[in-house]
Amino acid sequence: MPDKPTTIANPWAHLRQLTPARIALGRAGASLPTDAQLDFQFAHAQARDAVHLTLDIDALAKQLQAKGFSTLHLHSAAADRGLYLQRPDLGRKLDEASAERLTEHAEQHAAGYDLIIVIADGLSALAVQRHALPLLQRIAEQMHQDGWSLGPICLVQQGRVALGDEVGQRLQARMVVMLLGERPGLSSPDSLGLYFTYAPKVGRTDADRNCISNIRLEGLSYNLAAHRLLHLMREACRRQLSGVTLKDEAEMLSLDDGSPNVGNFLLG
Numbered sequence: 001m002p003d004k005p006t007t008i009a010n011p012w013a014h015l016r017q018l019t020p021a022r023i024a025l026g027r028a029g030a031s032l033p034t035d036a037q038l039d040f041q042f043a044h045a046q047a048r049d050a051v052h053l054t055l056d057i058d059a060l061a062k063q064l065q066a067k068g069f070s071t072l073h074l075h076s077a078a079a080d081r082g083l084y085l086q087r088p089d090l091g092r093k094l095d096e097a098s099a100e101r102l103t104e105h106a107e108q109h110a111a112g113y114d115l116i117i118v119i120a121d122g123l124s125a126l127a128v129q130r131h132a133l134p135l136l137q138r139i140a141e142q143m144h145q146d147g148w149s150l151g152p153i154c155l156v157q158q159g160r161v162a163l164g165d166e167v168g169q170r171l172q173a174r175m176v177v178m179l180l181g182e183r184p185g186l187s188s189p190d191s192l193g194l195y196f197t198y199a200p201k202v203g204r205t206d207a208d209r210n211c212i213s214n215i216r217l218e219g220l221s222y223n224l225a226a227h228r229l230l231h232l233m234r235e236a237c238r239r240q241l242s243g244v245t246l247k248d249e250a251e252m253l254s255l256d257d258g259s260p261n262v263g264n265f266l267l268g
Helices: 012-016 034-052 057-066 081-086 088-092 096-108 125-146 163-170 222-239
Strands: 071-075 113-122 153-157 173-181 192-198 209-215 260-262
Touching: 034 125, 057 071, 057 125, 057 153, 071 096, 081 088, 096 163, 113 125, 113 163, 125 173, 125 192, 125 222, 153 163, 163 173, 163 192, 173 222, 192 222, 209 222
Parallel strands: 071 153, 113 153, 113 173
Antiparallel strands: 173 192, 192 209
16 A cells, blocks of 8 residues: 655745745746735735825824824825825925914914924825824823923825925924825835934935834834834934934833833844
């Protein structure tokens, strides 16, 4: 009686459970198996939907106000989503009405603020809807402990990263943080990005900013993102700079007790 063929376990099966990356999908002839192809098309559709989804500014403002935050509604120079996607330059500056609104606010608050937080839809309104408020709460809690002043939360439609510099400059802010939806990936349509700038002003470049990315439930936690931001803020004020010359050397938070325990693994 012939021996039964030995069944070899798929060595990729365990690894696929540890990552959302598309590895070892298999094949059917020269193509992907049907399940893998359908899964790819579904992920691609989610990413496209995230880019075109409209951010409900009014609902977000109500949620923020219910948590005690004051808000200002602003708009970039990109009048609609189509123009925003085709003209990135228009998403980097305010329209005239929004600029005037900030000028009027600044006249009534001449002392300025330590920090202005700008929330914009970016390339994923889904990310903003899911993560902006809980992250903002963590940031505000830690800011309060340090005694910094926080200005009104500026909600911007059709906004890109550089627009935060204009908002911060017009409101005479010492620092500005821009929260916006990052470009969706096939496994992360709701990734939130945070961009920090010391002494914001029109004309700042990406080299003048610090980025904390992939803030979401499957990525960087709200607590750790807020912890890293507060470290950057303290160091920025001490050294009076931000960007490539300000490294993220914040201690990592322990998963069990929330206390810092080890340094940045990139520097170790």
